[in-house]
Amino acid sequence: MTTIMNQQYRLAARPVGTPKHSDWSFTSEAVREIADGEILVQTIYLSLDPAMRGWMNEGKSYIRPVAIDEVMRAGGIGKVIASKSPKFAVGDYVSGGTGVQKYWVGAANDKTAAFYKIDPRLAPLPKFLNALGMPGMTAYFGLLDVGQPKAGETVVVSGAAGAVGQTVGQVAKQKGCRVVGIAGGKDKCDFVVNELGFDACIDYKSGSVRDGLKEHCPNGVDVYFDNVGGEILDTVLTRINMKARIIICGAISQYNNTTPVKGPANYLSLLVNRARMEGIVVFDYAARYAEAVAEMGKWMAEGKFQTREDIVQGIETFPDTLMMLFDGKNFGKLILQVSPE
Amino acid sequence: MTTIMNQQYRLAARPVGTPKHSDWSFTSEAVREIADGEILVQTIYLSLDPAMRGWMNEGKSYIRPVAIDEVMRAGGIGKVIASKSPKFAVGDYVSGGTGVQKYWVGAANDKTAAFYKIDPRLAPLPKFLNALGMPGMTAYFGLLDVGQPKAGETVVVSGAAGAVGQTVGQVAKQKGCRVVGIAGGKDKCDFVVNELGFDACIDYKSGSVRDGLKEHCPNGVDVYFDNVGGEILDTVLTRINMKARIIICGAISQYNNTTPVKGPANYLSLLVNRARMEGIVVFDYAARYAEAVAEMGKWMAEGKFQTREDIVQGIETFPDTLMMLFDGKNFGKLILQVSPE
Known part of the structure; x- marks a missing residue:
């Protein structure tokens, strides 16, 4: 069987002020075989958000900090390309905590990643990281x-x-x-x-x-x-x-x-x-997301609601692309595309 | 008839930082005769409050600033010593905006002073500038x-x-x-x-x-x-x-x-x-004061609720007494007594 190589951005050091290239390490490793109950997700789009800067700091916050050498936390949209779980089928599109990496592997019901299926017929995939995310x-x-x-x-x-x-x-x-x-x-x-x-x-x-x-x-x-x-x-x-x-x-x-x-x-x-x-x-509002998706989805379908994404290509651009947020250079929701749809 | 002389602290200048003696003028004038509908109130106790510092500044706030040469705004407890209004009788104790002066004269229903009768049998007068004020x-x-x-x-x-x-x-x-x-x-x-x-x-x-x-x-x-x-x-x-x-x-x-x-x-x-x-x-809660007075009054009567006042004597001490608030020198609600009860 073909070995799939993953690529990952890991936090190498806690930034002081503006994150530098040396605060990251770009690593590569073979994706392991999936076990029973697990899935393999190929990341397509990653959401780059101001909150990521906070996750890089030590100290009490609403979520634990990313650990040194850990894959950087990020929300993403991906496609299930292997599954040994009844929860997701190969070909399903999912949204969840993929991290800044090309592939995610783990339990289908992993609490941290918290994957859920999205319906690509409802809206283009990037919208699920924007108004519908x-x-x-x-x-x-x-x-x-x-x-x-x-x-x-x-x-x-x-x-x-x-x-x-x-x-x-x-x-x-x-x-x-x-x-x-x-x-x-x-x-x-x-x-x-x-x-x-x-x-x-x-x-x-x-x-x-x-x-x-x-x-x-x-x-x-x-x-x-x-x-x-x-x-x-x-x-x-x-x-x-x-x-x-x-x-x-x-x-x-x-x-x-x-x-x-x-x-x-x-x-x-x-x-x-x-x-x-x-x-x-x-x-805090997780239990009510469906309510918001329904109302905004309706407005979108009626042509009353637009969203704009600013999509940058290539996982290797991650450190620089993230900085666009802090320089105000992105125009619309900043998204990193790491694989083709 | 005897002329009653009033004494008043007026704002002479807008303070920069801590108020100085030169920001005040201490004036004296004869109290005029009262007209129909008016009352004459002898101030007994004045409430000195941190908020007074804000009233001395120019600029939009929740209440208009005290004007230059105007008698300094203050809440007080006084006794009605002359009345040509059915609203108050001579001998009534009242609470309202007396200002920093020994006597207040004006319409019994003056909106700014907003005098209301208090019952000295309920609690000692200074309490009406503290928990009951x-x-x-x-x-x-x-x-x-x-x-x-x-x-x-x-x-x-x-x-x-x-x-x-x-x-x-x-x-x-x-x-x-x-x-x-x-x-x-x-x-x-x-x-x-x-x-x-x-x-x-x-x-x-x-x-x-x-x-x-x-x-x-x-x-x-x-x-x-x-x-x-x-x-x-x-x-x-x-x-x-x-x-x-x-x-x-x-x-x-x-x-x-x-x-x-x-x-x-x-x-x-x-x-x-x-x-x-x-x-x-x-x-904002004026319409509900009675509710609070009733509940706290009950606790006081039951011996479950204490208050402490720090009473300083003499209107002439006003500029220095006010500063006790900002130096943390008062111990309890700061009150200036300007006349005997």
Whole structure:
């Protein structure tokens, strides 16, 4: 039988600040035979997410850190190419924790990988890493469950052209809100307004976010979905309304800091406005993902809901491709394609 | 007829950092005759509160700033000594916005002063500026409505020996919580544990708050009522539990800053723990004060609820007495007595 060679990115060292090439090791090994109850999955697409930077750090978080020499954690879409489990058949497409590697082998019911079947007739595969995957679930439940927007309210979202931001804005539009994005660059801003139907978008690279909020949120900000932290969070805090809700989803501006995270100096605006700042972790909503997929799937089928992916080719580009996130270079959900469909 | 001379502290300049004597003017003027519908109130006790520092600044807040040359805003307890209104009779004790002055004159139904009668048989007058007044209402509704503590949970409160902190801790005890205070100095810590029945108190002046939290909150922190901001808020953020609630009531450590407020660098703990940080302003609960007075009054009558006031004599001490709050020198609710009872 043919030996299948795997390729894997492993964490070689815990990065200080921005991850360097030397923080990774690129390894190769033969894929072992599968045992009873196991499956072999060929990874097709990998989801590259800001949260991965956090998994590389030591310390208590919502999930354990990736260990040194361990294959880097990542969610992916793959195809079952061998199976000794009744749970999956050869040819099935699955979504789960493949890690940054070309092949995954293990128990079909592995709790960490948590594979589930996806139906490629419903949508192109990359969408299952975007609106129909973790970013979409994060956006949907963070906005609706934590943010509780009401029709007519103003919703602001940073990282608007990113995986989570795209969905936040479109869900808010479907719910009757005024939606203002914050993104870096004219192309991204044009995209969220012209393609996704946001009411406005503030280009933080070309002007003042404060002035943009004054102009585009004449009635203040009722809900702010924060993906970036830092100065932008602080600026939005000066424009919130009474009883505003701020969803803390991430802080991409702070993840590669070597100095302490910059806390929101204007947090006392929460007091003045009796407002709330609350964190969201998507795994809490696992039991309700189907609800979100059904509603967003319907909007997609009706042509009311778009998503955009930025697909980069080749597992060997992983260290550099990941950095696109932190430089704001990706345009849409960042995906690494490691095998053909 | 005898002319009654008023004495008043007026805001002379907006302070930069810590208020100086030159930021005040101490003025004297004859009290005018009252007209129909008006009352004359002799101020007995004035409530000195951290919030007063905020009222001295320009800028949008939950209440308009005190104007230059205006009598400094303050809540007080007084006695009606002349009345041309059916609403109040001579001899009535009232609570309301007297300002920092010996006499208040104006319409009995003045919206800003918002006087209401208090019953001196229920409790000693100073209690009406403490647990039965604004600090008590702030503590009661902030803890119960925003914090939503459940029996068995751990509640931490900073400024534990202060006006708000005393009540927060005792209400939480009545609701079946484990209560840990944070206060400055052994006397204050002994007081909240031995007199008020807190389970423990961390002296931030004599040791590490982090170590104290580890020792006294072995099951983490479910509710944190923050009166101080700064380093203490940041430290508590490292010890919160999943779905913790942080009530932002004040930030006394930051009010005299000349540099920008220090935001909570550990705010991403809200994300990791799916926790919430929310502001409270007591005026929102005005329609429900009676509810709180009834419940706390009952506990007082049953001997289950103590309060402590720190009463300083003489209106002329106002500028220095106010500063006791920011130096942590008051021990209990700080009250200025400007006339005998």
